[in-house]
Amino acid sequence: MDASQCSVLVVADAQNSDDSLSLLHTTFSSVTFVPTHTDIVGILQAHNRNKDDGSATLVILDDSVFSKVDLFDTLDSLRFALSIGLLQHVAPVVYSSSQSTDYMLECLDHGAVNYILKPLRQDVVTTLFLNTLRESIRQRRKDHHQQSTLGTHAKASPAEANSDSSQGKVWKAFEQRLQSLGDVNHNLIYQSISNFFKSENTISRSDMKKIASDSDLRLKTRLCTWGFAPFDLKNYELLQCAFLVLKHVLALPELNDYSVSDGDLYDFLFDVANMYQPLNPYHNFRHAVDVMQSTFYFLCRIGVLSLMDPQASPAPATTDKHPGCYDWLENDATMKDLITPLDALALVLASIGHDVGHPGVNNMFMIRTATPLALMYNDRSVLESFHAMVFFNILQRHCFRRLTEWQTTAKYTRFRKIVVQSILATDMGMHDDYVNKIQRQRERLDTSPVDVSNNDRAEEEIILICGSLIKCADIGNCARPFPVAKEWAEILQREFFAQGDLERELGLSVLPINDRGKIPLEDFQLGFKKNIAEKLFVAVANVLPDMEFTVDTIESNCTVWESRKQNRCGLKSADEAAACDNHAPKTGASDDHSGQASDQHQVSKNPGETQMHDDPPHATPNQQQPSPTGLCGQKDDSPALNQDQDLSNKPGGRKKKNKLSRHCILQ
Numbered sequence: 066m067d068a069s070q071c072s073v074l075v076v077a078d079a080q081n082s083d084d085s086l087s088l089l090h091t092t093f094s095s096v097t098f099v100p101t102h103t104d105i106v107g108i109l110q111a112h113n114r115n116k117d118d119g120s121a122t123l124v125i126l127d128d129s130v131f132s133k134v135d136l137f138d139t140l141d142s143l144r145f146a147l148s149i150g151l152l153q154h155v156a157p158v159v160y161s162s163s164q165s166t167d168y169m170l171e172c173l174d175h176g177a178v179n180y181i182l183k184p185l186r187q188d189v190v191t192t193l194f195l196n197t198l199r200e201s202i203r204q205r206r207k208d209h210h211q212q213s214t215l216g217t218h219a220k221a222s223p224a225e226a227n228s229d230s231s232q233g234k235v236w237k238a239f240e241q242r243l244q245s246l247g248d249v250n251h252n253l254i255y256q257s258i259s260n261f262f263k264s265e266n267t268i269s270r271s272d273m274k275k276i277a278s279d280s281d282l283r284l285k286t287r288l289c290t291w292g293f294a295p296f297d298l299k300n301y302e303l304l305q306c307a308f309l310v311l312k313h314v315l316a317l318p319e320l321n322d323y324s325v326s327d328g329d330l331y332d333f334l335f336d337v338a339n340m341y342q343p344l345n346p347y348h349n350f351r352h353a354v355d356v357m358q359s360t361f362y363f364l365c366r367i368g369v370l371s372l373m374d375p376q377a378s379p380a381p382a383t384t385d386k387h388p389g390c391y392d393w394l395e396n397d398a399t400m401k402d403l404i405t406p407l408d409a410l411a412l413v414l415a416s417i418g419h420d421v422g423h424p425g426v427n428n429m430f431m432i433r434t435a436t437p438l439a440l441m442y443n444d445r446s447v448l449e450s451f452h453a454m455v456f457f458n459i460l461q462r463h464c465f466r467r468l469t470e471w472q473t474t475a476k477y478t479r480f481r482k483i484v485v486q487s488i489l490a491t492d493m494g495m496h497d498d499y500v501n502k503i504q505r506q507r508e509r510l511d512t513s514p515v516d517v518s519n520n521d522r523a524e525e526e527i528i529l530i531c532g533s534l535i536k537c538a539d540i541g542n543c544a545r546p547f548p549v550a551k552e553w554a555e556i557l558q559r560e561f562f563a564q565g566d567l568e569r570e571l572g573l574s575v576l577p578i579n580d581r582g583k584i585p586l587e588d589f590q591l592g593f594k595k596n597i598a599e600k601l602f603v604a605v606a607n608v609l610p611d612m613e614f615t616v617d618t619i620e621s622n623c624t625v626w627e628s629r630k631q632n633r634c635g636l637k638s639a640d641e642a643a644a645c646d647n648h649a650p651k652t653g654a655s656d657d658h659s660g661q662a663s664d665q666h667q668v669s670k671n672p673g674e675t676q677m678h679d680d681p682p683h684a685t686p687n688q689q690q691p692s693p694t695g696l697c698g699q700k701d702d703s704p705a706l707n708q709d710q711d712l713s714n715k716p717g718g719r720k721k722k723n724k725l726s727r728h729c730i731l732q
């Protein structure tokens with residue numbers, strides 16, 4: 066490549082820019098000036114589409130036409146677009162009169178490949194194309210590495226297995242076929258990612274400067290409570306929450322080999338955050354951080370991790386033993402011995418990435434409308450498969466590369482299993498199957514306790530437990546303190562209604578749960594508790610008794626929902642309220658409003674109330690079946706379950722009521 070194969074895009078003020086920029090014409094045949102506030106990524110995308118010769122584009126950003134924040138945002142956008150393959154062979158260069166070293170480094174930090182001082186000189190212009198060449202070489206090496214991963218490892222295997230003279234012959238016979246497969250994989254993955262996502266960032270490095278100096282302590286305190294309510298947090302504060310949790314986990318001495326710089330960790334989180342759709346009412350980065358906090362909190366409750374805030378109250382004891390001391394662990398082992406720090410890191414990472422790229426509609430919508438993703442994944446766990454694929458790619462592109470690049474180690478295999486299987490476990494279409502697995506696990510643990518030194522057995526149980534924990538975290542807002550849970554429920558309902566609006570517009574049938582005004586919020590929550598949440602949380606608490614607080618708080622919340630339902634129906638007894646279900650699907654928007662009014666009445670009547678509620682996050686198998694009767698295709702016509710009586714008859718059921726567990730409500 067030489068300068069003639071390189072085009073230049075200059076973002077500058079054409080009227081007032083310095084004359085030295087005209088020197089560019091002496092070396093480059095294509096020089097285009099565009100004003101600031103232009104969709105630079107869009108222009109470059111169009112430019113890329115029109116050429117297939119692999120030539121490169123130099124983007125010169127004259128910083129005199131940008132505010133500092135806008136300049137960094139532009140660089141961030143370009144870097145993001147390059148990182149996901151939306152752009153290729155583009156080299157951003159900052160053109161400035163500032164000689165501040167800090168500023169120069171900041172520009173490089175935001176993705177500039179070079180920094181040129183004004184005015185432009187001929188000798189500088191002559192060598193400018195080398196920046197694009199360097200970027201192209203770097204990109205080609207990266208692509209080659211990714212494309213040849215399969216081939217490299219396939220070649221290594223026979224070499225390891227055989228020492229005779231035929232070594233490598235088997236590979237040669239397969240090379241072409243495997244290489245083709247590698248190309249298909251590469252194209253499929255990168256096209257999926259680049260076509261799916263927007264190029265605009267919702268959060269950038271410059272936003273992080275808004276973090277107040279004392280905010281870390283404040284955020285840590287919030288992260289260490291079960292009452293975590295992220296509704297008032299700005300995007301950059303949410304990102305800081307994720308940063309603090311990951312930094313805390315990565316600080317474990319056992320993870321020294323995987324140490325990550327703060328800058329690299331932020332880079333990773335910027336990409337994760339920006340791949341969540343900010344327009345989704347529910348499935349956005351806020352939900353991801355909420356699930357991550359829940360997972361982190363659960364891991365603390367079962368004794369695997371410690372709370373990051375030394376001032377935070379210790380979790381109330383569930384049993385007379387220390388957290389994580391369970392009768393199904395042999396040799397006095399604890400959960401900390403079973404779930405390693407690397408396992409915990411994998412699970413916390415999976416939590417922050419488990420819904421990445423979520424479109425705001427459920428799997429059934431994706432399947433009914435034959436979206437490319439549904440075709441790609443054969444209608445099976447469509448979104449979860451997509452989330453797992455995209456997220457693992459993000460991990461590979463960032464500071465977790467060492468953990469996620471293919472290698473013949475048990476650590477890699479287990480790390481990938483936990484990340485991928487945990488994300489797949491969040492498919493609510495498989496909810497009942499997963500609950501059955503947990504129930505069978507409890508029976509297995511009764512007859513065959515776990516020896517943590519038995520790696521195969523331990524891994525089998527760990528992967529199931531990690532899936533259980535992320536599932537509880539994913540729908541865990543139903544077990545949050547009531548005001549928090551109620552807000553999540555309302556947000557989720559907005560997303561369900563938006564899908565219903567879309568289905569109606571497309572001429573598709575609309576389920577009651579997606580139909581505005583059809584299902585009152587209380588029925589929505591009570592049905593979710595009965596059909597979805599209760600059996601999961603009970604099954605998990607039977608395996609992990611320290612999780613029993615979630616069952617207790619869900620029960621408490623249901624009392625509030627029942628009470629609100631009675632208020633809505635203007636009835637006095639639970640039986641009458643249950644009968645009211647028969648009319649629920651027929652209620653219109655006005656009923657919804659009256660329900661809301663009764664909420665306010667209830668709150669004002671019980672200002673100190675700290676109970677929690679039920680909340681349905683994802684579409685469920687039952688929700689996917691059109692039902693004339695209401696939520697989940699079933700009438701909520703039974704009185705509240707007396708769980709103590711009911712569970713005491715089940716094998717391995719909860720042994721005793723935890724008198725202390727309600728203390729967690731007050732945290």
Ligand SMILES: [Zn+2]
Nearest residue numbers: 419420491539
């Ligand atoms: Zn989720």
